[in-house]
Amino acid sequence: MVVTIVVAALALVLGVAGHWLLRGRLEATETPALTVRDFVLPLQTLTVFVLAFVLVTASTSNGKADEAARNEAGTVDHMYEVADYAPATQRRRLQGDVVCYARAVRAREWPAMAHGHGTSEPSVWTTDFRAALKRMGTDTPAFGMLVAADKERSQARQTRIAESTPAIPNAVYWLMLAALTFLVITLGLCLPRQNTALVTAGLVVLTALLTTVLLVIRDIERPFSGAIRVAPTAISSVAEDITQDYTAAYKASRLPCDNDGLRSSV
Structure with missing residues (x-):
């Protein structure tokens, strides 16, 4: 530097x-x-290049967040199904932990990611899940599959949380805003003295378009907040499905958590 x-x-x-x-x-x-006009073309090129580069970076981060959320939801569903092969003494506990984890991610961690961080509620159920695995023993046929699935779930969750932070540093954003401001002022200084109405209208449209791009970048670089955000659709769908499966399998047995994934007192 x-x-x-x-x-x-x-x-x-x-x-x-x-x-x-x-x-x-x-x-x-x-x-x-040199005149003011000589600075317009390189300034335009620089501004558009920076906006395009940052837009691609922000879009990539948003795409990674969405992919991680979908992978996590699929892995959670797979974990519940694989737990069917666990011994009867551990099966209900493992599947209950998976259901409560999905609920905690949906209700507790998703809103927290709008502020760029995760929460501890889902970790309560992953800890209990691993404790059940230890009691189950390594000689159980489903042990290896459950460990592998839990590792894949953990990686997807870490990626999801990591992508919840802004992809573009604030310094870069303010630099883009400064470049946009300087470009608009420079173009305004170069307006012709005659027939300015059409050219001024073009400058207004250009300013609006560049400002919109900047606002879109600001929005998509935060994947879990704003107008363009990754919704908990996948994990919500999985949570509902495995809750129904749990209820059908264990009938009167209650889940160890409430609808928000918090540990139940009963």
């Missing part, structure tokens, strides 16, 4: 100093001087 700043500053100093030293020779050869 320091080298880049130093090189850029030296280039600026050398350019300005060279201009003053060679000013007489440049005027003698009638070398054209």
Whole structure:
């Protein structure tokens, strides 16, 4: 970073100093001087390039968050089904933990991710799930499948939580806003003196479009908040399905948690 700043500053100093030293020779050869218009094209290119690059980065983060959420939901459903092969003494506990985990993710962790972090409620059920696995023993046929599924679920959850934080640092966002502001001001200074209505309207439209892109970037870089957000559709669907399966399998047996995934007192 320091080298880049130093090189850029030296280039600026050398350019300005060279201009003053060679000013007489440049005027003698009638070398054209720079005007405001000469800065418009490179500034436009730079602004559009930065906006496009950041938009791609934010979209990629949003896509990863959505993929992780879907993978996690699929893995949770798979864990519940594999637990059917566990011994009867551990089966209900394992499947109850899976149902409560899905509920806790849907009701407790999803709202927290709008603020860029997870919660501890789902971890209560993953801890209990692993405790049940230890009691089940490694010689049980379903042990390896359950361990592998739990590892895949954990990785998907970590990715989901990691992607809940903004993909674009605040410094980059303010840099884009500053570039947009400077571009609009520069274009405004270059408006023609005559027939300005049409050109001014074009500038208004361009400003609106670039501002919209900036707002879209700001929105999608936070996958779990804003207008364009990843909804808990997949995990909610899985939670409902495995709850019905649990109720059908164990009838009067109650889940160890409430509808929000919090441990029940009963």
